[in-house]
Amino acid sequence: MHFANRAVNIEGSPVRKLVKMIEDCMHDPSIISFGGGAPSLAPPKEAIEKTLERIKTEPKKSSSYGSSYGPASLRKLIADDLRKGGLNYPADQIAVTEGGQAAIFALFGGLFNPGDEVIVSDPSFLAYGEALKFLGLKPVYLPTSVETGFQPDQETLLKLVGPKTKGMIFATPDNPTGRILDDTACKLVADIAKDKNMWILSDIAYKEIIFEGKYYDQANYAPDNTIGLGSFSKVISLPGVRLGYIYGPKEAVDIAVKVKQQFSLCPNSWGMIAAEESYAYKDKYLKEEVIPSYKEKRDVMAAAVKKHLPEAKFALPRGAFYLFPNFTPYFEKIKKTDDEIWDDVFKKAKLALIPGIHFGPSGLNHLRLTYVTETPERIEEGVKRLEKFFSG
């Protein structure tokens, strides 16, 4: 039988291979996982208890269809939360989405036409490129490097902007580099967007997973051009319930919801109850559980890589879940492709991770190492295995 070309052309996501590796980890404790993007903490206990209580008290109401935008009560909580960061959005400029992924897809589908070009920071989150291509759009990669802290460079960026360029997407804090866009970068991106009439998609899935440094919200710099994409997956450790949100100019939010209705009627009701209940505990949870735990692990991994793999170059990530070292001197000795090295590391070192090349062309010779998953002891052990692997 025949298939649609758009579906045939989707490259097998490297995530699928990774998921298989991570599944193996569950059955074989000798495998160490530096691979996933899931939080390693349980969601805030009180919020879950409150959620279950509400489902129990009102089983029918809590399990019914709702607005495609999400309930007004949740959108109000999101609005209040954004206001703390100096962003004033009324509830009708906010929509709840079925996770960050649905938001990305709905916005790409709602804002851009086939043939349009969208600038993607390189390296960055691996799902942008495939979603763009599926919709007939062209990702144009903006190379960044560890030397400049993965901040976008003005000259490089301007060179990429052509008549077909209609948008840019940045993650901040970024996956995989951990980079937070600084004040200069936000201004630069805003100026270009205003000047060339472009949309800015600001992916803030890791917004509150920040260890040091200041977070700048792109929407403060170019509110008419910027749509923010938030997520409940990382911040309150609830990736399974698939919930995120978008905020921005009303017409952009409306069009994204309209596209979203083509593949999902509304976000799931139980998850939205949990999201609502989490706001009362979020700050405490982040301060007392999330940040201390992840920061310790980040520091352990950074120290271990410095000690055992001294030729690897990396910037200490200020946020998110990952270390993203450049292993060029080590890769050059092996003379294999990044994907072959990936397979070998898994087989010989029993280490699940993901090669940097999947995050964009500039990720060549890099490896993304998740530090949030394992205990400090196993992080050290994993890095040692990598050293052993590279030394042959």
Add this chain to the structure above:
Amino acid sequence: MRLSERSGKIESFHVRKILEMLDKRRHDPSIISFGGGAASLAPPQEMIHSLFSKLKNNPRKYSTYTPSQGIYTLRWKIAKNLRKYGVKISPEQVVMTDGGTEALFLAFSALFNPGDHVLIQDPGYFNYENPLRFLGVKAKYFRTRMKDNYQISEGELKRRLTKKTKGIVVVSPNNPAGTLLTKASIKTLARFAKKHKLWIVCDEAYRSVVFEGCYEDIYRYAPKNCVNLTTFSKSASSPGLRLGYIYGPKDAIERMVRVKELTSLCSNSWSQTAVQEFFKIKDSYKANVLIPTYKRRRNAMAVALAKYLPKAKWIMPQGGFYIYADFSSYRKGKNDVSAAEKLFKKEKVVVVPGSCFGPSGKGHLRLTFVSEEVGQIEEGIRRIARFFR
């Protein structure tokens, strides 16, 4: 700022108006709802309890990402359950979706190219055309008629067939009409699809809501041509969980999984966990709660319709949530859209105009019988009768 052209092709359906009406009902109990499509029962307690205990024991495990295709043991249960209907598939041939809506989008995205033609049943569910149009695929209606019990005629399919036709979308039990495709219809469809190399996309959202007769699954008659989709919204009374699935040939499902990685990454882990438990109690819930409740309401509506609106033409629904009636014998019934609006304004009854379900729906109204209790059903029909008089 500029928005995309393809999103401009999505029409805001009448349904949004209906949703607004239904929303008003929350605050005004004098409104009677024959409009929605949501299950009116609470989900089975067992499902909720099972999720609770799992979340208490290991909140992290049950709150994390699942594979994009869905939890394997759940897909295994689905495959096993389908054996009862003569469908032999493996868990690899199932993908979990965010309800029927995502299932349709994945199927349409994976199977059809821009410019392709797809035949859709008239009358049928109202949300096939929009996602097809968004994807650049052309929807062409093929007619099924009340006098034929809304069964499929090969002649009608042939008349609509072009070189560009790549698929047929059918819905059984039919939404809005409540009829099930007969074995004869299914065989006709299967033969036609094989002969012309067409995909059959079979929407079986209401397959568990059947009052008389047995649900016949088309899949076993054309396993290479069929992708079937359903949802737990109706069978498990849990629309808010947003969970459904598609099954089909392995290569088709693989492609849909790839699309799903882009639209939603994976379906909700809590919903998947709860539905695992649903399979244990599914049969008793259906036999003791779901069918008796809805059947009582269906019968009440049918009796009231016959009594108060004798000129309305309709068939007793074998399944689904609705009675789909032709009111064009009444003067005010000829324009279904204005009748629906006026019924809400003057009589406080929410109904859906037939035009939402295809071009043949003019003069028809869809009346949901599951949402209200028996007494309210009779009262609602009396109000409609008063309006038409």
